[in-house]
Amino acid sequence: MKALLIYNDNIASQFVIDFEKLGSTYKYQVGKQELLNSNFTIDKKIDSILKAEIDKSKYDCIFIPYSLSEENYLEFTGLRFACHIRLTPEFNNLQTPIVFFGYETENEINKLSEIGTILFSRGIYTTEKISVQDFEKQMRFVVNNQSGIPEEIFLKQFTERVNISPSGNYATHHSITNEWSIYRWATALKIDDEYIQIIEKNISSNLYFKYLKAQFPIKETIDANNQIITEEGKILYIDDEVEKGWDIIFRKICTLKRYESIGNDFKNLDSSRIVESAITKVNEFNPDVIILDFRLHDDDFENISPENVTGYKILKSIKEINKGIQVIILSATNKIWNLLELQKAGADGFILKESPELSVEENYSKNAISEIYTILDDGLKRAKLLKKVVEQSKKITGFIEGGDYSKEFKQSVENNLAIAFKMLYESFTDKKYINYSYLQLFLIIEQLVNHESFLNGDEDIRVKCGDKEILVQQRYKNKVKRSIKLTSNGKYEIVAYEFPSNKFKRADTNFKVSSVLIYRFGNPNSSTNSWTKIYENRNTKAAHFDRKNNRFINENEIIEVLNFLSYFTDNSNISDSNVAKGLKEKTMEEALEELKKDPRFRK
Amino acid sequence: MKILFLEDRPSRQLLFLPNKEKDVEHIRSLKSVYMPESNECKEIIAQINQNNYNFENSLKLIIVHKSALETRGLEYINNFCKNEKVKLVCFSGGISQLTYNNEDYEFLNINSSDFYTERLVPFLNGFIAEKSETLLELANKEWKLSYMLLARQIIGSIALENDEDVKFNLEDKLDKINNILSFDFTINSENTEKLNTEIKRIILSL
Numbered sequence: 046m047k048a049l050l051i052y053n054d055n056i057a058s059q060f061v062i063d064f065e066k067l068g069s070t071y072k073y074q075v076g077k078q079e080l081l082n083s084n085f086t087i088d089k090k091i092d093s094i095l096k097a098e099i100d101k102s103k104y105d106c107i108f109i110p111y112s113l114s115e116e117n118y119l120e121f122t123g124l125r126f127a128c129h130i131r132l133t134p135e136f137n138n139l140q141t142p143i144v145f146f147g148y149e150t151e152n153e154i155n156k157l158s159e160i161g162t163i164l165f166s167r168g169i170y171t172t173e174k175i176s177v178q179d180f181e182k183q184m185r186f187v188v189n190n191q192s193g194i195p196e197e198i199f200l201k202q203f204t205e206r207v208n209i210s211p212s213g214n215y216a217t218h219h220s221i222t223n224e225w226s227i228y229r230w231a232t233a234l235k236i237d238d239e240y241i242q243i244i245e246k247n248i249s250s251n252l253y254f255k256y257l258k259a260q261f262p263i264k265e266t267i268d269a270n271n272q273i274i275t276e277e278g279k280i281l282y283i284d285d286e287v288e289k290g291w292d293i294i295f296r297k298i299c300t301l302k303r304y305e306s307i308g309n310d311f312k313n314l315d316s317s318r319i320v321e322s323a324i325t326k327v328n329e330f331n332p333d334v335i336i337l338d339f340r341l342h343d344d345d346f347e348n349i350s351p352e353n354v355t356g357y358k359i360l361k362s363i364k365e366i367n368k369g370i371q372v373i374i375l376s377a378t379n380k381i382w383n384l385l386e387l388q389k390a391g392a393d394g395f396i397l398k399e400s401p402e403l404s405v406e407e408n409y410s411k412n413a414i415s416e417i418y419t420i421l422d423d424g425l426k427r428a429k430l431l432k433k434v435v436e437q438s439k440k441i442t443g444f445i446e447g448g449d450y451s452k453e454f455k456q457s458v459e460n461n462l463a464i465a466f467k468m469l470y471e472s473f474t475d476k477k478y479i480n481y482s483y484l485q486l487f488l489i490i491e492q493l494v495n496h497e498s499f500l501n502g503d504e505d506i507r508v509k510c511g512d513k514e515i516l517v518q519q520r521y522k523n524k525v526k527r528s529i530k531l532t533s534n535g536k537y538e539i540v541a542y543e544f545p546s547n548k549f550k551r552a553d554t555n556f557k558v559s560s561v562l563i564y565r566f567g568n569p570n571s572s573t574n575s576w577t578k579i580y581e582n583r584n585t586k587a588a589h590f591d592r593k594n595n596r597f598i599n600e601n602e603i604i605e606v607l608n609f610l611s612y613f614t615d616n617s618n619i620s621d622s623n624v625a626k627g628l629k630e631k632t633m634e635e636a637l638e639e640l641k642k643d644p645r646f647r648k
Numbered sequence: 649m650k651i652l653f654l655e656d657r658p659s660r661q662l663l664f665l666p667n668k669e670k671d672v673e674h675i676r677s678l679k680s681v682y683m684p685e686s687n688e689c690k691e692i693i694a695q696i697n698q699n700n701y702n703f704e705n706s707l708k709l710i711i712v713h714k715s716a717l718e719t720r721g722l723e724y725i726n727n728f729c730k731n732e733k734v735k736l737v738c739f740s741g742g743i744s745q746l747t748y749n750n751e752d753y754e755f756l757n758i759n760s761s762d763f764y765t766e767r768l769v770p771f772l773n774g775f776i777a778e779k780s781e782t783l784l785e786l787a788n789k790e791w792k793l794s795y796m797l798l799a800r801q802i803i804g805s806i807a808l809e810n811d812e813d814v815k816f817n818l819e820d821k822l823d824k825i826n827n828i829l830s831f832d833f834t835i836n837s838e839n840t841e842k843l844n845t846e847i848k849r850i851i852l853s854l
Contacts, residue, residue: 055798055801055802055805055818055821056805057805057806057807057808057809057814057818058809058811058814059808059809059810059811060805060808060809075747075749076751077726077749077751077752077755078726080747080749080755080757081719081722081723081725081726081738081755082719082722083714083715083717083718083719083722084719086742086743086744086745087744087745087747088744088745110801112797112798112801114747114748116748116749116750116798117746117747117748117784117787117794117798118794118795118797118798118801119788119790119791119793119794119797120745120746120747120748122745125745147801148797148800148801148804148844149797153851156851156854157793157851157854175804175808176808220742251744252744253744343657344657344659349659
């Protein structure tokens with residue numbers, strides 16, 4: 046039989062010498078120099094002892110005092126040491142009986158230490174009799190009563206019986222979630238990288254992480270080669286700890302996409318400089334989807350309101366550049382009010398890091414990664430359309446801003462563009478909204494064509510072209526004259542004609558817009574810039590969508606109508622080519638004759 | 649100045665201290681405590697990391713956020729504390745278990761959430777008034793119990809020890825504990841029953 050004694054300087058040296066007939070001994074000591082190393086932790090110390098310093102033989106019994114600290118008994122380092130033995134498979138003694146020795150009772154220890162419950166777990170014994178003879182008897186007893194069980198069941202029982210809590214404060218909770226999440230997802234994605242190995246090393250030495258690993262073993266991994274992002278586009282990742290694992294994970298997920306990351310230098314910047322740096326990168330790279338870490342500065346971990354968090358400020362600025370850029374927030378927070386604030390500010394999705402509580406669900410890691418593929422694919426798909434929509438909308442707003450319109454009119458056009466954008470966004474969850482968006486954009490064409498700077502009059506209609514007015518429709522005697530005529534192929538051309546006034550109701554949008562296209566912009570007919578198709582789509586597909594046959598407005602048709610609006614509002618397109626081809630104004634005599642017949646002027 | 653208190657993230661004090669602003673104001677009002685504001689604190693920490701900060705001679709205790717310091721800065725503080733017998737408290741959110749060490753000078757490594765508690769203000773008051781016995785007062789209100797349990801472990805070892813030098817060292821440790829606890833009885837093998845009774849009484853009262 047072979048025993049192991051872990052001891053410190055407070056144990057009698059004679060006792061240690063005598064113990065050697067039962068097996069090996071290991072003196073636990075931590076010097077001040079070690080304690081003052083910025084990387085020092087008790088867990089790293091114990092882990093390295095178990096993995097590198099003590100002989101990894103299979104022992105029959107391990108003896109440890111409750112406390113290994115020479116100066117503060119209540120540290121109970123012996124209990125922590127034993128927990129490490131139970132959770133460090135590399136030491137080869139997971140199920141080896143452990144006998145604690147000291148003058149306290151189990152109940153007293155349990156009262157004094159958070160991890161005192163280890164005393165009530167399988168394979169743990171205690172004794173107050175501290176002599177080699179008693180230890181020998183104790184060892185015989187535990188060996189005779191020892192029965193091994195499958196390791197998986199042993200660990201399950203251990204984690205259920207012993208409660209090991211994470212250390213620390215708010216920031217540390219986030220770093221636990223961060224590292225745990227990186228470890229879980231990198232493992233699930235089968236990533237083998239230097240930094241992941243560092244995290245793995247850290248995780249594999251920290252008692253709480255060891256406990257989590259035993260509690261939630263990863264059962265399924267993902268074959269990243271079988272899962273790809275199908276949509277085209279560029280992805281940018283913004284994080285102050287970009288090099289610490291996440292970059293490798295996102296690079297793996299975004300294989301074959303244009304992917305870049307930024308944040309390495311954020312540690313030396315204050316919050317406003319971080320925002321500035323991120324926005325410069327966004328402008329340079331012009332991404333379609335941005336994965337944005339919520340907390341990018343130390344101050345963000347303090348108890349501050351969401352709108353003061355650096356990630357929130359960057360989100361707002363990105364949305365000012367182009368609200369079509371899809372921003373996915375990466376966060377360890379599970380505070381719903383924070384997420385709601387971010388959603389209000391324009392966040393398009395969330396990737397929530399896997400906190401240990403979430404790992405209770407057996408396949409959480411695998412499902413979470415699959416979800417990331419979907420989130421990024423959906424984001425790229427939305428960005429492809431929405432970014433163009435925003436660019437065109439900005440152009441249109443710019444033209445309107447420079448035109449001769451009232452403040453209210455400008456505001457109204459902007460509102461309609463914003464509604465159209467919102468509808469488009471919704472169309473990715475319910476297709477019918479793309480039709481509503483189309484109708485909203487068409488409404489802007491109608492607003493414009495009825496504006497006095499384009500066209501005026503109800504019966505006698507004149508189109509404005511610079512300082513000239515071209516008569517395109519005239520009521521004369523019992524007839525209505527028009528300068529343009531709808532041809533069989535659906536477009537208006539310059540052909541003067543007339544029809545009885547009793548058949549005239551009112552000039553429709555097609556006539557008005559066509560008149561403007563021909564006389565204000567000098568086109569030979571009205572089919573320019575797809576107008577004929579746009580008008581037809583408005584009256585067929587958009588107003589009467591057919592869900593059964595999946596007949597909806599498509600994305601190209603949205604861009605088409607925006608291009609049309611852009612052309613329509615751009616005053617540099619105005620041309621006087623056709624100003625002489627309108628109807629002739631009435632002569633003085635013809636006007637007088639008309640007046641005489643008007644019942645209002647008869648005696 | 650008796651105490652140099654370096655906290656580069658002062659908002660944490662408001663988060664953890666039980667009486668929030670009241671406690672912070674109290675600490676700031678203590679003439680013997682120098683707790684520089686955020687930027688000045690960062691500047692001092694940078695100087696310590698570059699090993700060119702001049703500690704005041706009157707200093708008796710340094711309290712510092714450990715994560716703000718590099719190993720080089722920690723060594724610089726260590727040398728100063730060792731030479732001048734100045735006590736040192738390092739707190740950080742990343743410290744998973746409290747560690748206490750009294751080799752050369754008193755040193756406490758403590759998690760931030762265990763440091764910023766209702767014990768901090770009374771400890772500072774006591775330290776300034778020279779009524780503080782040990783840094784463990786900061787860590788646990790049952791710090792006396794910790795010494796009693798330690799004493800009992802040492803007494804048990806003395807009984808088993810044959811080596812006179814080792815025995816002497818263990819007895820020396822016991823004497824130090826006696827000085828710190830100043831009980832109405834001396835802790836030794838004759839008084840172990842009294843010690844056991846006292847330990848039981850305290851644990852039962854918890």
